[in-house]
Amino acid sequence: MDPRSEISGFLTSRRARLSPEDAGVPRYGGARRVPGLRREEVAHLAGVSADYYARLERGRISGASREVLEAVARALRLDEDERRHLFDLVKVTRRRVPRKGSNRTTVRPGVQSVLDSIETPALVQNARLDRLAFNRIGRALHSLPADGSRDHYNYATWLFLDPAAPGFHRDLDVAKHDVVALLRAASANDPHDRRLVEIVGTLTTQSEEFASLWASHDVLRHRSGAKLLTHPDVGDLEFGYESFELSADPGLVMIVFTVEAGSRTAEAMRLLAGLAAPLHAEDRS
Incomplete structure (x- = not known):
């Protein structure tokens, strides 16, 4: 770029x-x-x-x-x-010399341990929105395998090109705007990131909606907000979320979903956690 x-x-x-x-x-x-x-x-x-x-x-x-x-x-x-x-x-x-890209693609075991200790959905992603790691309830919310085998994927590509996205996001227009604005901000910080250029190029050619939003030049940084989602097993859900830059891992952000105590979403998450809980040996017999 x-x-x-x-x-x-x-x-x-x-x-x-x-x-x-x-x-x-x-x-x-x-x-x-x-x-x-x-x-x-x-x-x-x-x-x-x-x-x-x-x-x-x-x-x-x-x-x-x-x-x-x-x-x-x-x-x-x-x-x-x-x-x-x-x-x-x-x-x-x-800059006389392009800065080396900082978009990491792996998560340290210590960061995964922090994710696993969080009781609400949580994940880690990099600036180009490659999602890299989830906790168990986060995988369940996003309908990912419990073994983590599909934790790695690009959220922007999924949001604009996967037919499952509209069924998951009730706030789809807001989510799409925010994703494009996050990618636009990331491109300014690291314009020589080849993978980011590929993602933007693919989405621009395959999604007219993405191309229109990209042309608006809106920008956004990770902070906090709300998400309106729908899960096939537990229905409509309302979350807040907070984002935290990982100081020991530049370029990575941890996003933690928050749930209002006593809400329908809190009850739905208890049900989803039960569905996602690993089976013990006696349960398999």
Whole structure:
């Protein structure tokens, strides 16, 4: 992925979504030829010349100072994820040697032990959304074999291309938007990750919906939220989730589902845990 093209697309998309009213720019008579703000309006808000901002929006940003970038971020009303994305893109343009990728594909035994100690569904994935490990109840929730033989798969590819995804996600549109935004953020941090480029390329050519969402340049970082799922054995489920970056394993994130005590989901998870429990020898006889 070309960082300069990414910067151009990102700044253009953020300018297009910001109305003059939102930015506090007076709207004069006559039709506007562009959606959102004009380049010169962003330049005025950022305190730079129109020509200079035009160069930035064409991706010629490597010489821009931090103060200028912060001013552009404020002018475009970037949230924290978007601001971080912009600075990640700038860092890439200034690297003389591409950074070695950090998308690990294995999980240490100690991390698996932590997963196994958690009573609610939990998993570990990397930045390109390769899911690498689950605990037992997490496998049961995702209808994976209890022996862990199918723990490794790419969640984005599954979500957009597997016909089972719509039956699992009741919040499918939200899930798809968030997945694309996570991949977009990951691509800025590690644009030379060949596997990530392959995933994006495959999804762009095989899913019009993915291609449309990718073109929006929305970005997102792992934090917390809600998930609305359906399991074939226990029905509709409502979870919260929290995500934790693994400091000893850069690039890996642990996602832990949370369940409201006394809720229908809590009862359903007790039933699912029973269905997923390993059989003892006396139970097999």
